[in-house]
Amino acid sequence: MGIRYIKEPDLIDPVMLASWPGIGNVGLIAVEAMRKSLRSEQLAYIEPWDYFYPNKAIIRKGELIELGFPASDFYFQRTDKRDIIFFTGEEQPTEGSRLYAEGSKAFSMANIVLDVAQKFGCKRIYTSGAAVAPLHHTARSRVWAVPNSETMLEELKKYDNTILMSGVEGREGQGTITGLNGLILGVARRRGMEAVCLMGEIPVYLQGFPFPYPKGSKSVLEVLIAALGIWMDMDSVNQLAEESEKELTGLYEKLPQEVKDQLDRLKQVTVAAPESGETITEEDKRKILDDIDRFFKSQGGDEQH
Amino acid sequence: MNGTSALNLFDKPNFQDATLIVGWAEDASNLSIRTTNYLIQDLGCTEIGEIMPQEFFPLAGVSVENDVAQFPRSKLYASSRHNLVVFQSNIPRMEWYRFLNILLDVAQECSVREIYTLGAMVSASTHTMPRQLITVMNSGALKAELEPFNVMADTDYETPPGQKPTMSSYLLWLARQRGIDAVNLWVPVPYYLVPVDDPRACKRLVYFFNSKYDLGIDFIPLDSEIAEQNRRIAGLFDRSPDIEALVRRLETGEGIDGAESDKLAREILEYLKKQD
Numbered sequence: 001m002g003i004r005y006i007k008e009p010d011l012i013d014p015v016m017l018a019s020w021p022g023i024g025n026v027g028l029i030a031v032e033a034m035r036k037s038l039r040s041e042q043l044a045y046i047e048p049w050d051y052f053y054p055n056k057a058i059i060r061k062g063e064l065i066e067l068g069f070p071a072s073d074f075y076f077q078r079t080d081k082r083d084i085i086f087f088t089g090e091e092q093p094t095e096g097s098r099l100y101a102e103g104s105k106a107f108s109m110a111n112i113v114l115d116v117a118q119k120f121g122c123k124r125i126y127t128s129g130a131a132v133a134p135l136h137h138t139a140r141s142r143v144w145a146v147p148n149s150e151t152m153l154e155e156l157k158k159y160d161n162t163i164l165m166s167g168v169e170g171r172e173g174q175g176t177i178t179g180l181n182g183l184i185l186g187v188a189r190r191r192g193m194e195a196v197c198l199m200g201e202i203p204v205y206l207q208g209f210p211f212p213y214p215k216g217s218k219s220v221l222e223v224l225i226a227a228l229g230i231w232m233d234m235d236s237v238n239q240l241a242e243e244s245e246k247e248l249t250g251l252y253e254k255l256p257q258e259v260k261d262q263l264d265r266l267k268q269v270t271v272a273a274p275e276s277g278e279t280i281t282e283e284d285k286r287k288i289l290d291d292i293d294r295f296f297k298s299q300g301g302d303e304q305h
Numbered sequence: 306m307n308g309t310s311a312l313n314l315f316d317k318p319n320f321q322d323a324t325l326i327v328g329w330a331e332d333a334s335n336l337s338i339r340t341t342n343y344l345i346q347d348l349g350c351t352e353i354g355e356i357m358p359q360e361f362f363p364l365a366g367v368s369v370e371n372d373v374a375q376f377p378r379s380k381l382y383a384s385s386r387h388n389l390v391v392f393q394s395n396i397p398r399m400e401w402y403r404f405l406n407i408l409l410d411v412a413q414e415c416s417v418r419e420i421y422t423l424g425a426m427v428s429a430s431t432h433t434m435p436r437q438l439i440t441v442m443n444s445g446a447l448k449a450e451l452e453p454f455n456v457m458a459d460t461d462y463e464t465p466p467g468q469k470p471t472m473s474s475y476l477l478w479l480a481r482q483r484g485i486d487a488v489n490l491w492v493p494v495p496y497y498l499v500p501v502d503d504p505r506a507c508k509r510l511v512y513f514f515n516s517k518y519d520l521g522i523d524f525i526p527l528d529s530e531i532a533e534q535n536r537r538i539a540g541l542f543d544r545s546p547d548i549e550a551l552v553r554r555l556e557t558g559e560g561i562d563g564a565e566s567d568k569l570a571r572e573i574l575e576y577l578k579k580q581d
Contacts, residue, residue, distance in 0.1 A: 049402040054478070057470035062458035063445045067470060067478040 003112055005044045009076060009120075014083035015228065016117045016125045020092045020180045024213030026200040027128030027181055028088060029240070030220040035086040037232040040077035043085065046112055048072065051093035051105055072109070074116055081229045085120060087113050092179050106180055110187040117193070124194040126227070128220050129181035131199035132207045133168075136266040137248045141201035141219040144168060146177060148189040152196060159223050162198075198223055205263060211248070214240035311361070312407050314354035314414075318385035322418040324518065325390045327408070329472060333425035333494045334503035340423055340510045341382075341393050347511075347522050350382035350391055354411070361397035361404045379404075381411060387520055390415050396472050405472075405479050412485060420480055420487035422473035423510055425503070428493035431555045432538060436509035439491040441474070443481040447488060454513055456490075495555075497570040501577050504530035534577075541576040548572050 017034065019027035048069035056068035070091035077084050093105040117125055131144040142163055145156040156162060166173035176182070177197055188195035200216025218234070218241045225232060252260065326344065328337030344350070356379040358364065367374040379394035390412070397404040412420060426439070438456045442448065448458050464470050473489045480487035490513065492506040508527045515522040542549035551561050551569045561569065 053401055054470045054475055056464045057462070057474040057478075058464075059441050059460055059462040059474075061445075062440055062442060062448065062460050064441055064443050064474060064477050064481075067474060 002047050003044050003116060004047060006042050007044075007076075009043070009078075011076060011078065011083040011085070011120045014076070014085050014120055014122050016085040016087060016113075016122045017128070017224065018087040018089075018113055018125060018181075018184060019128045020089040022092075022179060022181055023130040023132065023207050024200075024202040024211065024216055026130035026202060026213055026216035026220065027198075029212055029214050029217035029237075030128050030198075030200070030224065031086055031088055033217065033221060033237045033240075034084075034224065034232055035075050035077075035088065037234075037236070038077040038079065038084070038230075040075035040084070040086055043074040043076045044116060045074065046072035046109070051109060052091060055091070076120075079230050084228070084230075085117065085122060087116070089180070106183050107187065110180060110184045113184060114188055114191060114193065118191070122193070124196070125184060125188055126224065127181045127184055127195065127197045128224075129177065129179070129197060129199050130202045130207075130213065130216055131168075132204050133201040134266055135201045135203045136263065137203050137206065137215070137245060137252070139267065141213075141216040143219050143223045144199040144201070145223070146175075146182075146185065146197045146199070148185040148195045152194060156196065159226050161219060162223050203266070206248070212240075212244065214244050217241075311357045311359075311403075312354065312411065313357060314381070314411065316351070316353040316383070317414065318353065318383050320383075320385060320388055320390070320416045323388045323390055323415050325392060325412050325415070325417045325420045326514070327392045327394075327420065327422040327473070327476065329422070329424065330393070330395045332423075333427050333499040334501065334506060336425035336492060336494060336503060336506050336510070337423040338393060339502060340507045341391050343507060343511055343527065344389075344514065344522075345382050345391055345393075348384045348387050348389065348520060350384040350387075350389065352380060353383045353390075354381040355379055356381075356394070356404065356407055361400050362395070363398055383415070387518065389518075389520075390417060401472070401475060402479075405476050408476070409479060409483055409485065412480075413483065417485065420476065420485060421514075422476055422487070422489045424471065424473055424489060424491050425494045425499075425506060426491050427496050427499055429555060429560075430493055430495050431552050432495050432498060432503070432505065432534065433552070433556060434495075436492050436494075436503075436506045438509055438513055439493070441477065441489040441491070443477040443487045447486055451488065454516055456513070496566070497573045499570075500574055502530070502534070504534060537577060537580050538573065540580075541573065545572060 017031045019031040021028050051072070052070045054067045054069050057064060058066040070089070072089045073087070075086040093109050114125070135141065140161065142161055145159070145162050145164060147153060147156060153164060156164060164173070165171050165175050177185070177199070181197055185195045185197055198220045200220040202213045202216050206213060214237060218237050221232070221234065221237060252263070326341060328341035330338050358377045358379065362377040367376055369375065377395040380392070382391040383389065392408060439460055440451055440456045440458045441460060442451070442458070451458055477487045477489060490510060492509050494503045494506050504527055508524065508531065511522055511524070511527065514520060548569060551565055554561055
């Protein structure tokens with residue numbers, strides 16, 4: 001098991017942006033969009049054999065020509081403001097039938113990613129994922145920021161549209177980040193490295209569907225751009241976000257009126273987009289969320305986060 | 306990691322250019338295990354070792370199938386007289402790369418020259434039709450060697466999105482890294498026989514090995530099973546001409562719709578189970 005380097009560039013105080021697939025692929029879309037926009041070059045890859053089952057066989061005229069595996073690739077780019085290493089994983093290494101990485105393979109992969117970060121002198125790692133929230137899909141996603149050290153809290157508070165866990169309604173600073181997007185924060189902390197997970201909000205009613213949610217990714221990118229002080233072309237992400245909202249609105253219109261009525265109440269709850277200008281009390285908000293929760297439970301909805 | 310610590314090999318007969326036959330459990334009609342069982346019994350293979358399960362299966366309890374608790378097994382058998390090693394196993398649930406490399410370590414220790422994996426493909430064929438043998442190989446050079454055995458060796462295939470390659474494909478690919486020739490043998494099984502045995506498919510595989518390696522296998526028990534299954538299904542046809550008509554339509558390639566397909570599978574299964 002190991003890492004294969006394609007290039008070994010001299011980078012100056014780089015940061016690393018890392019992401020694996022997750023709910024709505026919020027983090028992966030954000031990191032991939034920046035990587036592509038900055039035209040980064042491949043730096044290295046992790047050999048897949050010990051982590052993954054193959055994902056593609058190609059047979060031609062009775063001969064097995066190729067067996068493909070999920071990719072775990074590193075890229076790099078130097079910008080005027082900041083050198084960046086990107087890591088994107090096509091799958092999370094799982095043991096058995098679990099959805100997200102955990103256990104020895106997850107720990108091993110997190111360490112390999114951090115080995116690369118340290119080899120090139122990274123002082124900080126950003127990971128990214130989704131935050132399931134009582135949000136309407138027409139609203140702007142906020143970004144939940146979770147650092148692995150108290151020293152970063154003040155900095156993170158300064159970014160627009162960003163909240164700490166203590167700012168999330170009903171969370172009181174508590175929560176979990178499943179899979180490698182979260183685990184790497186802990187592994188980095190063991191090594192004394194700074195790491196932050198930026199989670200773009202995704203509507204609670206979309207969490208169980210296999211749809212990407214680029215609106216959440218767009219919010220994550222806005223925070224990353226501010227944090228890194230760089231520029232990137234957002235046209236492709238804006239387009240993805242607009243198309244996604246149109247598609248979701250199309251699906252939404254097909255829902256039974258009773259369901260729509262319940263979900264429309266989320267527009268009132270959404271803190272980041274008080275479109276109506278009306279304000280509601282905390283008690284009202286709790287009641288709406290409880291009602292929606294009861295409604296989905298009565299419809300056999302999924303309670304997992 | 307030590308590549309052989311999970312291996313318990315308690316006998317290693319002398320081989321020269323041996324053949325390894327791999328049968329995975331849980332395929333349609335339990336074809337691979339039935340076929341390897343037939344070979345083990347007919348050729349007098351003896352157990353020579355096993356790959357221990359704890360690294361490759363969750364072992365969080367046991368599954369129960371047909372009222373009986375199951376446990377994963379990965380056993381090696383051999384017949385030095387026939388230069389043959391047989392491996393029967395459940396498909397590992399994790400650490401696939403390590404598992405297959407342990408198997409390939411055994412293959413190299415036993416001087417294996419060729420590996421065959423067995424498998425069933427669900428098809429819209431019937432129990433009365435001849436079973437084809439479809440091959441996928443890890444080297445184009447094997448094609449000429451296989452051609453005399455009436456196999457189909459011209460498959461084109463790509464794993465569809467959302468699906469995964471088979472364990473047999475994975476083994477082929479790893480065998481190629483070690484320079485060992487390997488071939489997947491696939492037999493299409495009529496979809497309505499998937500939950501039960503398909504002795505004709507089993508015979509197709511055994512016949513291939515018998516022809517290729519001149520093993521002197523006794524086919525009488527298999528032929529009896531085929532005759533018995535045909536007799537039973539013919540009994541159903543006598544009672545239910547509409548079921549026979551559906552089978553005849555499949556034989557002529559006319560096709561049947563989803564509801565007819567479900568009915569055919571259900572009635573044949575129920576009838577065969579009653580006869581047991």
